[in-house]
Amino acid sequence: MATFKRLAWVSAPCSQRREVPDGGLAEPFEQCDTTAGCFVAERSRVMSPIRSFLVAALLMGSAIPAAHADPVFTIGGTYTVSGTNMPDNFTQTGIVLDQTTKTIDSGALTVTEAITPVGYNDAFIVFEIASANGGQLAGNLGSGWALAISNIPINGTGTFSNPFIYFAHDGTPYSPLSAASGFGVETNPLTNSGQVFDFLGFTPNTVTGQFGLNVYTTAYNFLDTIGVDTAAANQVYFGAEIALDIAEPGTLAVLGLGLLGTLYVRRGPYATPSNIAFK
Numbered sequence: 001m002a003t004f005k006r007l008a009w010v011s012a013p014c015s016q017r018r019e020v021p022d023g024g025l026a027e028p029f030e031q032c033d034t035t036a037g038c039f040v041a042e043r044s045r046v047m048s049p050i051r052s053f054l055v056a057a058l059l060m061g062s063a064i065p066a067a068h069a070d071p072v073f074t075i076g077g078t079y080t081v082s083g084t085n086m087p088d089n090f091t092q093t094g095i096v097l098d099q100t101t102k103t104i105d106s107g108a109l110t111v112t113e114a115i116t117p118v119g120y121n122d123a124f125i126v127f128e129i130a131s132a133n134g135g136q137l138a139g140n141l142g143s144g145w146a147l148a149i150s151n152i153p154i155n156g157t158g159t160f161s162n163p164f165i166y167f168a169h170d171g172t173p174y175s176p177l178s179a180a181s182g183f184g185v186e187t188n189p190l191t192n193s194g195q196v197f198d199f200l201g202f203t204p205n206t207v208t209g210q211f212g213l214n215v216y217t218t219a220y221n222f223l224d225t226i227g228v229d230t231a232a233a234n235q236v237y238f239g240a241e242i243a244l245d246i247a248e249p250g251t252l253a254v255l256g257l258g259l260l261g262t263l264y265v266r267r268g269p270y271a272t273p274s275n276i277a278f279k
Helices: 049-063 218-224 249-267
Strands: 003-012 027-031 039-046 077-085 088-098 101-104 107-120 120-130 145-169 182-187 195-199 205-217 235-244
Touching: 088 101, 120 145, 205 218, 205 235
Parallel strands: none
Antiparallel strands: 003 039, 027 039, 077 088, 077 145, 101 107, 107 120, 120 235, 145 195, 145 205, 145 235, 182 195
């Protein structure tokens, strides 16, 4: 199949139609029915509709970015951790979200993020904050205790839901737990085993660009009454789920191909020999 890139008026007369066999790009094609002159069109190869569509499909596929380190959370972005009586009072900014272990609070604690996808645009993130020396997480067991993780970066707008927290000693979570004073108890949503505290009265909400997690208790050793050994606990795990308002790449590709197909059907007959008038 051939089409024409351009038409140019040639004033030199020609009295016959001449078509050079199609053997390559930019071959001349002349046609006229007068002795005054004629149009000369450049012939160039074009692909059949089916081949065009297949190439469009390949191009569309290649235009989709390779799966980024994580579609939901901004790997390489930064967040902030603040603690009260944990084991002292501190605020650490500029912590890089990269799923590696970092030291914070002047080396007293470590923090590690773990991301678990549950769909293309939906994932849990869990922060493990641990005592660097294996000691307890509170400087004073009878005083107030708080943990806040703020400015956690996400790749757009989405729904923040299912926050949970649990405590452990050397990797072993405390269980069974009891509900009390703002805490509910549920099965760990990631492992489907063991128990975690959830937050009574929490309702999912929309967040854009970032979100935060925070928890506090007026006396840290209150947790002893609901299943945590505060004198021994040396790890706390704090997590939540984010579902972004974006479509999966496959859906975008199908939509894009549909649009390309529509464009081809609409423009397909353009510039074919049968509809170019030569005078």
